[in-house]
Amino acid sequence: MKTSYMNLNKILDLKKWNNLQDSLAIVTKLAIITVDYKGVPITHHSGIRPFCKTMRGDPNMAKLCEKCDARGGLEAVRTNTPYIYLCHWNIVDIAVPIIVDDKYVGAIMAGEVRIADSEEQQLLEQMLTVPTKGLAQVYNKEEIKRLYDSIPTLSYSEIKEAAQMLYSLCNYIVEEAMNKNLILEVYEKMTPLKENSSMDDFSTGYSLDNIQHIKRELANTVTNAYVKTTLNDHLVCKNTTLQPAFDYIFKNKGEKFSQQKIADLCHISTGYFSRLFVKETGMSFSTFISLKKIEWSKQLLEKTDLPIAQISDELGFNEPGYYIKTFKRYENVTPSVYRKYYQEKL
The missing domain is CATH 3.30.450 (Beta-Lactamase)
Known part of the structure; x- marks a missing residue:
């Protein structure tokens, strides 16, 4: 190096x-x-x-x-x-x-x-x-x-x-920077620079490819710092086939979960995963994820001053309007009203 x-x-x-x-x-x-x-x-x-x-x-x-x-x-x-x-x-x-x-x-x-x-x-x-x-x-x-x-x-x-x-x-950023620097060094040694290209072009492209990944990691880090998980979050599944799914979900709270991806983690088909999941939790995968994300968002509303839009983004909702609508469906109030009510109780 x-x-x-x-x-x-x-x-x-x-x-x-x-x-x-x-x-x-x-x-x-x-x-x-x-x-x-x-x-x-x-x-x-x-x-x-x-x-x-x-x-x-x-x-x-x-x-x-x-x-x-x-x-x-x-x-x-x-x-x-x-x-x-x-x-x-x-x-x-x-x-x-x-x-x-x-x-x-x-x-x-x-x-x-x-x-x-x-x-x-x-x-x-x-x-x-x-x-x-x-x-x-x-x-x-x-x-x-x-x-x-x-x-x-x-x-x-x-x-x-x-x-x-x-x-x-800090460790994540350093690791990413080291990987990037190593790639640039290899590129310099193995590929002669063309007349109309520069290392800045290569560096910029590499950074843009990683920006969404960095954003997701930061969202998870910030969220996990404030969201306390309950004992039920880390229970041992009755059906051990599903354990990788629950481990991944609670470790990556800010991700937009795909049932196909989660099923792949368990090495089973989506149909079989769906049947096992309902048997394990008593609800569908999408309902379970929505309930958990609302539960996590309530803790962020209580413990931080993060804007509603940022909480929506950090928990992987498509956009703030959808988050507010989902929150109201389960809690009968909007996130801002919930936060105001909670703060008034303190």
Whole structure:
């Protein structure tokens, strides 16, 4: 692999990644920034909290923040897993390493949230201990205290799920980029470039071929981060022939399921699959899928601020109008009314 590939600019389309990073910050409720292997930011800071922005704007406080970032990043590289820790202000941060060919090339730094349960907070390592007196001089200022109190809180499980989502997404993008780079290298060696063609043409074509696949993977990652499946979702089928079907359905919630494809996974005909499925679930395949997608969408309506159209898209409905119609058929209200009713109960 070429050494230039170690540059994160070769892995990430920074313009698109910045936009995606902004969306991820909204969905996960985390502030996010991407840095290279030296710790130098290569993106803007998505969702940065006013408190942290103020601290990083102070030369003395900024040094403490940078030390925490550096140590957290080293731990993530050492374990090659997302590392969740506390900064000197007891604010939760996450370091997600970007590894290529066993080499550390950068990291996604996320966090700037507080943990809701004080007992769960004790599970995390504090990267840097600072004398209380030094922090108190800053915190006792009324405006700083207000900014600190405005930092959102999440449960430890929510933080872990968000960290794993970022890690899975990062690994997927790196893998795709490596495959693309390898193809380009082979192409360069095996095929002389024609006078009217360029590597950019080849690269662009390859990216377009994969864009829908990337979109589906991202939809599944975001959805799975918020949708809690019940015990019934992972039950062991009475007829083990159908198990691959259920495993696939619950792993790929955002897909537009074809009965033919699902039957093929079970290595049986669609007719036989249909009979077995009704016997197993008591309903047709299409009804089962519709009910499950509505159930999953209710959780997204309750736990996120995602627009109705985006929820429809992420769960694989043909278009928002069809999703709204299906939702109303089963729930007797529209998705927006359901969300409003749920929020009023809180």
